[in-house]
Amino acid sequence: MEILLSDLLEQYGYDFTGYSRASLKRRISRLYGLDKALSFAEFRYRINNDHGYFKRFVEQITVNVTEMFRDPSFFKTLRDVVLPKLGTYPFIRIWLAGCSTGEEAYSISIILKELNLLHKSLIYATDLNPTVLEKAAQSMFAMSQMKQYSENYILSGGTKDFSSYYTANYSLAKFDDELKSKIIFSTHNLVSDHSFNEFQLILCRNVLIYFDRDLQHKVLSLFDESLEELGYLALGTKETINFSQITDRYKRLQTEKIWRKVEV
Amino acid sequence: MKKCEAFIIGGSAGSLDVLLRLLPRIDAAIPFPIIIVIHRKHGSDSLLTDLLSSRTKLIVKEVDEKENIVAGTVYIAPSDYHLLIERDNTFSLDYSEKINYSRPAIDVTFQTAAEVYKSNLYCLLLSGSNSDGVNGLKSVQLWGGKTLIQDPASAQVAYMPAQAKLHVKIDHILGIEDMGDFINLLA
Numbered sequence: 356m357e358i359l360l361s362d363l364l365e366q367y368g369y370d371f372t373g374y375s376r377a378s379l380k381r382r383i384s385r386l387y388g389l390d391k392a393l394s395f396a397e398f399r400y401r402i403n404n405d406h407g408y409f410k411r412f413v414e415q416i417t418v419n420v421t422e423m424f425r426d427p428s429f430f431k432t433l434r435d436v437v438l439p440k441l442g443t444y445p446f447i448r449i450w451l452a453g454c455s456t457g458e459e460a461y462s463i464s465i466i467l468k469e470l471n472l473l474h475k476s477l478i479y480a481t482d483l484n485p486t487v488l489e490k491a492a493q494s495m496f497a498m499s500q501m502k503q504y505s506e507n508y509i510l511s512g513g514t515k516d517f518s519s520y521y522t523a524n525y526s527l528a529k530f531d532d533e534l535k536s537k538i539i540f541s542t543h544n545l546v547s548d549h550s551f552n553e554f555q556l557i558l559c560r561n562v563l564i565y566f567d568r569d570l571q572h573k574v575l576s577l578f579d580e581s582l583e584e585l586g587y588l589a590l591g592t593k594e595t596i597n598f599s600q601i602t603d604r605y606k607r608l609q610t611e612k613i614w615r616k617v618e619v
Numbered sequence: 620m621k622k623c624e625a626f627i628i629g630g631s632a633g634s635l636d637v638l639l640r641l642l643p644r645i646d647a648a649i650p651f652p653i654i655i656v657i658h659r660k661h662g663s664d665s666l667l668t669d670l671l672s673s674r675t676k677l678i679v680k681e682v683d684e685k686e687n688i689v690a691g692t693v694y695i696a697p698s699d700y701h702l703l704i705e706r707d708n709t710f711s712l713d714y715s716e717k718i719n720y721s722r723p724a725i726d727v728t729f730q731t732a733a734e735v736y737k738s739n740l741y742c743l744l745l746s747g748s749n750s751d752g753v754n755g756l757k758s759v760q761l762w763g764g765k766t767l768i769q770d771p772a773s774a775q776v777a778y779m780p781a782q783a784k785l786h787v788k789i790d791h792i793l794g795i796e797d798m799g800d801f802i803n804l805l806a
Contacts, residue, residue: 375685375711377703377731382715418715564684564700564712571685593684593697593712 356380359399366403369413369483370546373570382416389415414486418565419455422500423462425560426592427510432611434466434512437587441555447476450554450581452545453562454480457491457538462508463558464534465520469513473537479552481543488540494530496521501528545574550581557582560612561591568598575599582616589613623651623805624739625688625704627732629725629755631658631747633775635667637795638745639674642693644799647676650806652688656696656728658721658747668695684712696723703731719751729755733762740764741805743798747779756787767791769798 356379363369371379392398401408424430441447447467454460460480467473482488496504505517521528543551545562557578563571578588579601588596588605590612596602605614630637634657645653659667665681671693672679679693688694688708696702700712702723718724729742729752742759744752746769756766768784770792771777783789793801 375703375705377705377711378701378713378715381703381713381727381731418713420714420716561714564714568685591714593700595683 356383359383359402362399362403367409368547369544371416373546373567373573374565375567378418378565379416382418386412386415410486414484417484419484419487421455421458421561422507423458423496423504424507424511424513425459427507427512429560429589429592429611429613430462430466430507430511432608432613433463433589434470436608437556437589437613438466438470438472441587442470442472444555445475447472447556448552448554449476449478449556449558450552451478451480452543452557452559452578454482454488454491454540455484456487456496457494457540458496458504459558459560460491460538460540461494461530461534464538465508465513466511467537468534469515473533476537478538479554480538480540482540483542483544483546485542488542492535492540494532494535495524495527496530498523498526498528545577546570550577552581553583554581555583555586556589557586558589559591560589561594563590563594572599575601579604579616584616584618586616587613588616622739623741624736625652625654625732626741626743626802626805627654627656627728628743628745629656629729629747629752630745631721631725631749631751631776631779633746633748634769635670636775637769637798638671640795641798641802642671642675642677644803645675645677646803646806648691648806649677649802650690652690653677653693653802654688654696654702654728654732655693656702656723656725658723658725658751659698661699671695682710682712684710686710696728698723701727703727704735705731706735708735719749721749721751725752726755730758733758733764736764738763741767743767743769743793744780744783745769746774746776748776749779750782752779753783753786756783756789760787765790767793767801770794 360371467476508517521530606617607614668681677693681695703711766789768780771781
């Protein structure tokens with residue numbers, strides 16, 4: 356596996372060496388089996404010489420599982436506490452790092468719309484993986500998921516009819532274009548790319564779990580550089596900033612994994 | 620008997636009762652970690668930790684990501700994440716696809732632990748109604764670890780341990796009352 360990781364870095368500039376090994380190894384083994392590679396040498400050759408296959412490789416070894424309004428209590432805090440506070444600003448800039456296929460971006464957009472803040476907001480939704488971003492930009496999700504998402508939405512404090520946000524089209528639900536109008540989907544690699552703006556809210560949920568501690572330190576510093584004073588940083592349910600050097604400048608909101616950058 | 624570096628217990632339907640009976644019997648000075656992966660609904664984490672904690676003097680805690688694995692501690696896999704063991708003896712979490720309709724999947728923890736602890740690993744599969752854990756036990760066996768199941772006859776839902784028995788060479792079949800002694804004797 357270490358050979359593959361150094362190939363990816365040399366050949367394509369994708370650096371996975373700071374990723375947690377157990378998960379990465381499982382993903383690579385899974386793909387190896389799925390694509391019925393004949394040998395390691397053949398697998399490696401394909402990754403290095405077939406650009407289409409390389410894209411598939413990156414897509415398959417990164418985890419792109421996500422849902423709308425996942426962890427409803429988190430989205431309730433966004434709705435009730437964080438976004439109303441940011442609503443007092445003339446303009447709201449949000450960075451959703453590791454947005455995958457976009458379910459969270461649309462969730463946030465729905466809340467902003469209901470709070471009447473969407474018109475003055477901009478959501479930068481980024482991922483290292485261009486393929487998932489293309490999917491995200493289509494604003495279409497499986498109809499079979501809508502029951503679950505609707506339940507999550509209601510638990511998160513939503514009071515509208517969730518189905519009013521999409522049009523059913525056979526097995527797909529197409530979300531309203533208005534929701535997408537304030538989302539910019541763009542590639543950004545947390546491992547190698549720099550800060551590109553200043554934000555009042557950065558969300559990066561269930562991405563750091565795939566990184567080792569060193570890389571987590573680095574990425575948290577990147578978020579710190581990209582966050583305005585009094586801005587908010589939101590992580591996944593099992594993630595924390597407690598071990599990192601930025602922790603002194605942040606105050607956690609009760610119960611949820613949301614920290615506010617305090618004035619120094 | 621081989622040295623035990625980690626004892627991992629996987630269970631599904633009908634396994635909570637077994638854990639509640641087993642935990643009080645485990646010595647407080649047990650020199651290896653006990654890692655528990657059970658299927659349950661998302662969102663009731665602290666409840667389970669509190670419940671299990673009330674039955675033992677050992678520290679019972681839900682795993683934090685990248686946490687060092689320490690002997691004498693009972694770790695619970697958080698709901699809705701897969702729990703993996705890293706080579707540097709830490710935990711990591713993963714939110715990838717469900718396996719056997721389950722997250723956490725017992726297979727994932729057994730398989731990643733098998734490669735790390737090799738012959739010094741013991742994995743016990745309890746009562747349950749799906750076949751999660753069976754492939755995991757296969758890996759454990761392949762890497763030289765010990766495979767254990769709850770006696771299907773004693774299980775509320777026999778399917779899971781019975782599937783393991785059918786597909787994997789099992790080293791020990793344990794009744795509920797025998798599990799505590801078995802674990803204590805590995806010390």
